[in-house]
Amino acid sequence: MGDQLTHPSSWFSKTAEEIREIGDADGSILLVPIGSVEQHGTHLPVGTDTLLASAVAMRGASLVSDLPVVVVPPIWSGYSPHHLHFGGTLTLSFETALAAVTDIVSSALENGFDSVLLVNGHGGNGPLVGAAVSEIGAAHPDVEATGITYFSLAEPFVDDVRDSDAGGMAHGGEFETSLMLHCYPELVREDGRSEATPLDEPYEHGDDDLIEPGPLSVYRPFEAYSSSGSIGDPDLATAEKGRELFDRLGVELESILRAVAEHVRTE
Structure with a gap:
């Protein structure tokens, strides 16, 4: 939350007049982090998805300080009914979540x-x-509406960073744990990492990884995949990997922001 209060692109940090001035600028972009509050095993906090979505959005905004960009406060509750079994999860219905995002x-x-x-x-x-x-x-x-799931931006370079095989960067695995070790190390519980479960998706066309979702959509409650609530290889996570992932995600997001700004300026 500290970045939301002090970051130069934070909606929270600006006056109403300043926000209107940025919004009226040519090529202006509204950046909206959307996360969730859900269990992430025994080693990561329930706010992981919201914290990381917001951090990546802020990083991207930092790299385009020459553009008129504002980052709104993160929408912290999403659609997570499949995590309710483990406790700690705060979910909206799909309809309510969609209405919240569109209204905000x-x-x-x-x-x-x-x-x-x-x-x-x-x-x-x-x-x-x-x-x-x-x-x-x-x-x-009249508005250019776009959306991205931030970790999909890692697909072109993730093999340069990871040590785990496919499945090791699943929920609470090497990827998210590394990012949390870099961005919020004080929130990572070291003694819970080894309780993660390897990904075991029975369908060949199902998800292979957080970074490599399969073409087949499947619904199962999360306890069908893991007794601890986390999947993958968080033991392989390091702050150094997290820093590289974070920096390169920022560069990918910067590219999208610059492309959007250029496009709307030429419309």
């Missing part, structure tokens, strides 16, 4: 922004973000 974005767009980019941090929010982009775009035809 619609009110923010009243400040004149040319575009909005939703930055999602939870795999279960994927369909939600896709639906929100369509709803926002239909309701605001």
Whole structure:
């Protein structure tokens, strides 16, 4: 939350007049982190997805300080009914989550922004973000509406960083744990890492990894995959890997932001 209060691009840190000035600027972008509050095993906090989505959004904004960009406070609850068994999870219904995202974005767009980019941090929010982009775009035809799940940005370079095999970067695995060790090391419980379960997806076309989702959508409560709530190889996570992942994710997000700004300026 500290970055949300002090970051130069934070909505929280600005006056209403400053937000309107940025929104009215040519090529302005509204950046919206969307996370969840859900269990992440015994070694990561329930706010992991929200914390990381917000951190990556702020990193991207830092790299485009020359552009008119504002990052709104993270939408911290998403769609996570499959995690309820383990406790600690705060979920919305799909309909309520979609309404929350679209209402928040619609009110923010009243400040004149040319575009909005939703930055999602939870795999279960994927369909939600896709639906929100369509709803926002239909309701605001003059606004460029886009969305991304931040960890999908790692696909081109993740093999340069990882030590785990496919499945090791699943829920609470090497990827998320490394990022948390870099961004929020004080929140990682070292004694819980070894309790993660290897990913065992029975369908060949199901998910191989957090970074490599399969084409087949499957619903199961999370306890069907893991007795601890985490999947993958968090024991292989390091702060050094987290720093490299974080920096390279920022560069990928920067590329998207610059492309969006250029596009809306030429429209």
